[in-house]
Amino acid sequence: AGVRGKLGRLLGIFENQDRKHRTYVYVLTVTEILEDWEDSVNIGRKREWFKVEDAIKVLQCHKPVHAEYLEKLKLGCSPANGNSTVPSLPDNNTLFMTAAQTSGLPSSIR
Template sequence: VLPSSPNPVFLRFGGKERTVCICLKLWSGLQVLLVSSSRYPDQWIVPGGGMEPEEEPDGAAVREVYEEAGVKGKLGRLLGIFEQNQDRKHRTYVYVLTVTEILEDWEDSVNIGRKREWFKVEDAIKVLQCHKPVHAEYLEKLKLGCSPTNGNSTVPSLPDSNTLFVTAAQTSGLPSSVR
């Protein structure tokens, strides 16, 4: 039985679909944008959220970063589809966006006082590992994606794409022989 809530979109397997967008600034060195959490304003997260009914993941990613981070840009590749199979199932589409415009005021800054800050990728990973380790994993995959193997040596690609498909078992710290 699917929940009746129109947002987030629930999949047939009973989980919810989300999108996040790794926002990159290429001028003055490669940096990634993090936003303050709406639940815990002193903690940083990668901007993203639930998909609206009938919304495509790429459109949701662009909408979420506009609302949460107040940025616009050029949407790049789908970095990966991450699944977390704990109490509730989540499928998260992770995109990369190159920022071209930064708004002075944006929806979440006005409505809930959300903040944003640019971090070097390594610093962002350290900040996220404490309270949002799955978000740190997204940035680790981004680093892999910049390698000559494009990250494909550690995680198989989906058919007909360069997208990484990562399950909790692949990132849980289990020895590779157990995965």
């Protein structure tokens, strides 16, 4: 998603019994933001920065299972995962999220 970073602790394992699918979610402390990356060049993917609360609201509408991941993040650890943050990033309460398309999102959080 156009960033490099340090992999943090396992946030949780989320299972979907119907689809027989298991997702492992880890915290990533971002150390570098890339201007261009493969998906930005090939499919026009854009980077969006959201406050955790705003990201949860967006995901509840579009990807409710992913909103669960962030609810657990909000309850279970600090956004920095106990690591020092990179000064050039948005503030410490910001979560990184990418979206290939933002046209369906409210303009207040696009």
